[in-house]
Amino acid sequence: MEEDFLANWTTQARKGLLELCVLAALRGGRRYGYDIVKRLSGVGGLVIGEGTIYPILSRFKKDGLVDAALAESPDGPARKYYQLTPRGRGLLGKMLASWAEVRAGVDHITATGDES
Amino acid sequence: MEEDFLANWTTQARKGLLELCVLAALRGGRRYGYDIVKRLSGVGGLVIGEGTIYPILSRFKKDGLVDAALAESPDGPARKYYQLTPRGRGLLGKMLASWAEVRAGVDHITATGDES
DNA sequence: GACAGCTACCTGGCATGACCATATAGTAGG
């Protein structure tokens, strides 16, 4: 049950944060979904599956944050490359600012216990 | 629409994080809901309403993370004070560890763009 | 050529939690 609570909490805590990470991962250039999954799997606490990344990317495209383009792979199925639009880049900036603020707030509370 | 996306994203990103903050706010001693709302309102990015805090506290009590006790107020309605149980304190520790890991991961991605 | 295994994409459905609006109630001041 303790593990249940923790597992569930982790799931909830990832909401939104994953969108930020995926958007940020696209900042370096065009990438495809499967690649992002593999990359994020190497970063602590950010492991995601394919059933998570594709809905996110679809949403991004629907909202005009990214452009998508199919490209053949030297070996394997075709890949769908995504890259940031100006709008996506602008939104990423605002999200990063918001993240910095929230992070500072959480750090403050967790560090002091808000005893002031 | 850009504001819509950002507002919605912020809402989602707070999920889980708020639970961590509320639990952390209780670390310093017993507190009641309305007080926590007022306290968190002073911390950037963590402003919450009363419709948010009470479900969180109810969940905590249901899961045995906190104890609750009614106490009269010198002026105004009675207050319900919450304080951490050992179980809640233990879980808070694990959540803090998890938070540190996720925070580091997000920082890494957002800082490098994952270009490696 | 049958099969396993990896790459790569996509979708339906479920559970969860933040937030709005709203309700209730005690106290104080005009």
Next chain:
DNA sequence: CCTACTATATGGTCATGCCAGGTAGCTGTC
């Protein structure tokens, strides 16, 4: 009496992460 502040509580809506499952191309092996 009415407004305002304190204080707790709830029902409904909505977005999201994730599991399970499905499709399909390519490689290597027996």
